[in-house]
Amino acid sequence: MSAPSHLDRAPSLADVLAHRLEHDIAQGHYAPGEKLPSEQQLATTYGVSRPIVREAIGRLKHDGLVTSRQGSGAFVAESGGASVFRLDVSNFKDRQEIESLIELLMAIESSATELAAQRRTDQDLIAIGNQLEAMQAAIERGDSGVDEDVAFHQAIVEATKNPFFMDLSTFLDRRVRHFIRTARANTAKLQTGHMMAVQDEHRDIFNAIRDRDAQGARQAAENHLKQAAQRLAIYMKPV
Amino acid sequence: MSAPSHLDRAPSLADVLAHRLEHDIAQGHYAPGEKLPSEQQLATTYGVSRPIVREAIGRLKHDGLVTSRQGSGAFVAESGGASVFRLDVSNFKDRQEIESLIELLMAIESSATELAAQRRTDQDLIAIGNQLEAMQAAIERGDSGVDEDVAFHQAIVEATKNPFFMDLSTFLDRRVRHFIRTARANTAKLQTGHMMAVQDEHRDIFNAIRDRDAQGARQAAENHLKQAAQRLAIYMKPV
DNA sequence: ATAACCAAGTTGCCTGACAAGATGGCAACT
């Protein structure tokens, strides 16, 4: 079935070529705006076939590092560097990586909560309140409430109206939530006492947002995330 | 939302196919761990050739959405969602987007400064101090000092030892700096008075980091970024 | 000199083919 015993699969030729070109561009070997060699030429110099070159270049195009014009050639993108940022998270649960990820999540979420308090519309507030109630219902139902927890934070982030916050938060929440799930499967320890605390912290955040108290919202969010990180630490295996 | 409405260029077949598969996976049309149709099959069903299918799937692999095993097939990745986050920034001067970007930058940078104050080694402090002096030299030289400014912040972020902060900050700094450069080319207005203020704010940050005053570092950073945003607003064209 | 034009180069895409790895079933053996 799954059992993804990921031995490092051999990198494909397109992989190594893409990385090589990427490296050459970053190193300034090809200047911005410069035309890079034709596919045929790259194929011969690197000893691979043209489809491989196409795949590699296609990847760079996708990452905004080069743009190509039919009939003309491929050019490395101007405007210093890529127009898309890639955040690679190795699926592997490396403790260090998870902690770094959580730090980033805390930074994003606390700022987002502050902004949400400043900008929330009445509709935003209603949405956040609904998620708060959904969380309450989950608790009384005896559910894990992880999904509702995430939804609550998502509703807050959406009130910022900042797409970057929204996207990043979605991604990070997903990641961390996934980590929690897999980790919890090992320890299998339910903590209903914790959830009451979570809900109290959530309520503080909600009240601050309701009152448009930006500073208070930030502090409430920081407090909540700090507590959450501590609760989470239980699931972390000691190194 | 992130409609790739690249007006300049018609989307390639691989593009549309990749987006389509991406959409199907996100929509749950293909479950995690499920094997998706063979390349040949996809080629016939979508009416394109196998190389195109390969390119599209290669892109999804690159983004961590699917994994493929030679001889077996391609499977959509487990672990809820992608393992890489893509932040697409349309290269061009959309005021809304720049403001959102700057907000994100402020969130990252102020948190990073706080962390840096907690974790800095003596070596980190020296590196940051060096950049501070370089900035001073640039001012006295009459330079723009944008590069030195960025380098100062980079040195701080590196002191966090958090790779995600480092990478994201690098990207955002690059983007914003690029915006400043192009915008400044229009207004072409040098502001030596501003730079003295910048330097003062930088010094406050430095001192707080030196004293390991996390709270003070955060406040100094927030103050600096707030001021910087206001100075930057000059370059923003009214909508 | 200027304008139309054509040939070479380049990307976008296709067909066909072979090698390497994986899978499932069939046959042989215990």
Add this chain to the structure above:
DNA sequence: AGTTGCCATCTTGTCAGGCAACTTGGTTAT
């Protein structure tokens, strides 16, 4: 029977060659 070993078959990875659409720069004709 149950297990083991082998093989046909499928799938991905890679290659070769070729045609169409487009860009570019020089050449020719006016």
